[in-house]
Amino acid sequence: MDLQALWLTVRLAATTTLLLLALGIPLAFWLASTRAPWRPFVEAVTTLPILLPPTVLGFYLLVLLGPHTGLGRLIERLFGHPLAFSFSGLVVGSVIYSLPFAVQPLTAGFRSVDVALVEQARLLGASRLRILSSVLLPLSVHSVVAGAALCFTHTVGEFGVVLMIGGDIPGATRTLSIVIYDQVQEFSYAAANRTALLLVCVSALALVLLYMRRAGDGASHG
Numbered sequence: 001m002d003l004q005a006l007w008l009t010v011r012l013a014a015t016t017t018l019l020l021l022a023l024g025i026p027l028a029f030w031l032a033s034t035r036a037p038w039r040p041f042v043e044a045v046t047t048l049p050i051l052l053p054p055t056v057l058g059f060y061l062l063v064l065l066g067p068h069t070g071l072g073r074l075i076e077r078l079f080g081h082p083l084a085f086s087f088s089g090l091v092v093g094s095v096i097y098s099l100p101f102a103v104q105p106l107t108a109g110f111r112s113v114d115v116a117l118v119e120q121a122r123l124l125g126a127s128r129l130r131i132l133s134s135v136l137l138p139l140s141v142h143s144v145v146a147g148a149a150l151c152f153t154h155t156v157g158e159f160g161v162v163l164m165i166g167g168d169i170p171g172a173t174r175t176l177s178i179v180i181y182d183q184v185q186e187f188s189y190a191a192a193n194r195t196a197l198l199l200v201c202v203s204a205l206a207l208v209l210l211y212m213r214r215a216g217d218g219a220s221h222g
Helices: 003-033 039-051 054-065 070-079 087-112 115-123 128-139 141-156 160-166 176-185 189-221
Strands: none
Touching: 003 039, 003 087, 003 128, 003 141, 003 176, 039 087, 054 070, 054 087, 054 160, 087 128, 087 141, 087 160, 115 128, 128 141, 141 189, 160 176, 176 189
């Protein structure tokens, strides 16, 4: 087992999940509450990564973050190195690629909250931030947990995006999914099977824990 790749994969998944929750909660709140005419456009953009092939998304991110664009040169001046072929670049790609898995469950959870509760809080003088923190989030815990679980497991299994934007650099960008690819290329099917089985177990465990929590909460409310 490539422990270096395992640690990098867990670190990438955890970092991506935390960033997506920080970004996804306010974005989902806006989508669930706004009547702005450009809301469908924002929803389409946040959903697009699901439909795009990972290699396409990874290619455009590689070009955008590279030294041949204004953004890429600005990032290189700010950080001292380009984001492409670095762990930071993997984080950027993973956040964009997994964005729908955070925003969609959160938006659905916020929309499922009784509108009367939100209106009552607003009439009592609660700010939008207070409504989000004291009404919507406590009543949408399932959606927050589901979004976090989906983001984490989706990032753990990423391949196309991380390969395109990060390459295969040991200790820097080589994740477990890339390790599997390398092992298959080397005809090390037994090693690839062990690595793949680990990824399957991680994803299955996350889903089992999620559904157990949902079932336990449903029984307590029953």
